[in-house]
Amino acid sequence: MSIESKLHEMGLSLPDPPKPVASYVPAVRSGNLIFISGQLPFAGNELVAHGPVPSHTSIEDAQGSAQRCVINGLAVLKAALGGDLSKVVRVVRLGVFVACDNGFTEQAKVANGASEILFTLMGEAGRHARAAVGVNALPLNAPVEVEFVFEVQP
Amino acid sequence: MSIESKLHEMGLSLPDPPKPVASYVPAVRSGNLIFISGQLPFAGNELVAHGPVPSHTSIEDAQGSAQRCVINGLAVLKAALGGDLSKVVRVVRLGVFVACDNGFTEQAKVANGASEILFTLMGEAGRHARAAVGVNALPLNAPVEVEFVFEVQP
Amino acid sequence: MSIESKLHEMGLSLPDPPKPVASYVPAVRSGNLIFISGQLPFAGNELVAHGPVPSHTSIEDAQGSAQRCVINGLAVLKAALGGDLSKVVRVVRLGVFVACDNGFTEQAKVANGASEILFTLMGEAGRHARAAVGVNALPLNAPVEVEFVFEVQP
Numbered sequence: 001m002s003i004e005s006k007l008h009e010m011g012l013s014l015p016d017p018p019k020p021v022a023s024y025v026p027a028v029r030s031g032n033l034i035f036i037s038g039q040l041p042f043a044g045n046e047l048v049a050h051g052p053v054p055s056h057t058s059i060e061d062a063q064g065s066a067q068r069c070v071i072n073g074l075a076v077l078k079a080a081l082g083g084d085l086s087k088v089v090r091v092v093r094l095g096v097f098v099a100c101d102n103g104f105t106e107q108a109k110v111a112n113g114a115s116e117i118l119f120t121l122m123g124e125a126g127r128h129a130r131a132a133v134g135v136n137a138l139p140l141n142a143p144v145e146v147e148f149v150f151e152v153q154p
Numbered sequence: 155m156s157i158e159s160k161l162h163e164m165g166l167s168l169p170d171p172p173k174p175v176a177s178y179v180p181a182v183r184s185g186n187l188i189f190i191s192g193q194l195p196f197a198g199n200e201l202v203a204h205g206p207v208p209s210h211t212s213i214e215d216a217q218g219s220a221q222r223c224v225i226n227g228l229a230v231l232k233a234a235l236g237g238d239l240s241k242v243v244r245v246v247r248l249g250v251f252v253a254c255d256n257g258f259t260e261q262a263k264v265a266n267g268a269s270e271i272l273f274t275l276m277g278e279a280g281r282h283a284r285a286a287v288g289v290n291a292l293p294l295n296a297p298v299e300v301e302f303v304f305e306v307q308p
Numbered sequence: 309m310s311i312e313s314k315l316h317e318m319g320l321s322l323p324d325p326p327k328p329v330a331s332y333v334p335a336v337r338s339g340n341l342i343f344i345s346g347q348l349p350f351a352g353n354e355l356v357a358h359g360p361v362p363s364h365t366s367i368e369d370a371q372g373s374a375q376r377c378v379i380n381g382l383a384v385l386k387a388a389l390g391g392d393l394s395k396v397v398r399v400v401r402l403g404v405f406v407a408c409d410n411g412f413t414e415q416a417k418v419a420n421g422a423s424e425i426l427f428t429l430m431g432e433a434g435r436h437a438r439a440a441v442g443v444n445a446l447p448l449n450a451p452v453e454v455e456f457v458f459e460v461q462p
Contacts, residue, residue, distance in 0.1 A: 023266060023269040023270045023272075023273045023281070024248070024265075024269045024281060024282055024283065024284040025281045025282065025283065026283070027283060028244070028245075028246050028247065028281070028282055028283045030186070030187060030244075030246045030303075030305045031185070031186065031187075031305075031339070032338070032339065033338060033339075035246055035247045035283040035303070036283060037283040037284050037285065038284065038285035038286060038287070052256075090336070090338075091336075092336050092338045092343055093336065093343045094332070095285060097285070097287045099288075100444070100445050101444075101445070102360075102444050102445060103445060103449075104445045105445065105446075105447060105448050105449045106447070107445070107446065107447045108447045108448075111332075112331060115331040115332045116331045118331075119331045127331070127332060127333045127336070128332050128333065128336055129332065129333065129334070129335060129336045129343040129344060129345040129455070130332040130345050130346065131345065131346035131403060131405075131453065131455040132346060132447060133346070133405045133443050133446055133447075133453060134407075134443055134444055134445035134446060134447075135287050135288055135289050135290075135443050135444065136254070136255075136256050136288055136289065136290040136443075136444040137254050137255070137256060137257060137258045137259065137261070137288035138259075138261065138287055138288060139259060139260070139261045139262045139286060139287075139288075140259050140262075141257075141259045145285065145287060147283070147285040149338075149343070151338045151339075177420060177423040177424045177426075177427045177435070178402070178419075178423045178435060178436050178437065178438040179435045179436065179437065180437070181437060182398070182399075182400050182401065182435070182436055182437045184340070184341060184398075184400045184457075184459045185339070185340065185341075185459075189400055189401045189437040189457070190437060191437045191438045191439065192438065192439035192440060192441070206410075249439060251439070251441045253442075289441050289442055289443050289444075290408070290409075290410050290442055290443065290444040291408050291409070291410060291411060291412045291413065291415070291442035292413075292415065292441055292442060293413060293414070293415045293416045293440060293441075293442075294413050294416075295411075295413045299439065299441060301437070301439040
């Protein structure tokens, strides 16, 4: 079953790819790798959560934010592939940045929100290497930002 | 027009590539990709700004710092290409780390200082994927650090 | 002399590769690159140090933590290569995240703990591009996290 039919089953769908606000682009292909810019948890024009974990965003909401970053990243990937997500070979790497309070140590749990939906949608091809770290602040007061490297067909 | 003639028009020039202070190297090539180590905003032996945004470094000065990181990154790239920047195919990815106070949310604006000069110097080939995040502290009290992946000719 | 004999001379050895606790994997190969997930300074089931630098972890202990992350990363790499580390061509890139107090500026010194052992073990092939940054918090209260890109034989 395709990524998009699985999303549909989950009651989710790919949005129009979020437009970067600056002089950079959502995705760059080099060889068989596609690098996706850091995605924020937009749903439409609004972030689904705001502020550091756990004081302003709960771990559960941060997991949902991480999942939302993945959906936006897949939307960008689809556009970069001319609309055909079946050309994806696998996820290679995620960089997961969690805006958090000092002393917060559950960044891996938050990042699982991203990792698990990729596995749900793509199976073994959704497994990836990952760096998950805490940071004190993110753009637009987002609780999570996720960047991606995908491998695609030649 | 070449990258260096455009820099010259802007009243800028490539410095000698900053030397890393440790047992790592400024640039590594693997296949057609060149990975450039995180660059700090040195101009000569001094950073152009110090300390987190916005309490110690203004957004404008941080943008200038991000631009300076790009100039230093291009100097490293030129050395890695044996002095011939015309071998660059495109910028692939920037990692932009902005040292900032808690609650700062304009990391994208700061990172635009890097993104815009790359577009000015290289046109479409200067567009790139980007992750821009805040962090609480950077080496030598720099307000910005930028790392790069470039694609170069085989 | 092989990486593992040099480790042995130093009184060190590769552990069983640390298992990630989530739905991601320790290593992903794409072409000749292997991306290694962010490693924490585990020795057995315990981290060798806890908490930010310098208030809770000294620079020296953080350097030891960075070294430990490398040993764990090499263990992961060995497993990804079917047990044969001689297939490594070189280290390409390290991402070094140092959990630190506000105002800490010696992230490069901490990251040298990782860079120097790679040079000791692998010589010129151990040299790498590097981004070393501070962050306010890391998973499990680790003082250091290191992710890796290696180039391996086709």
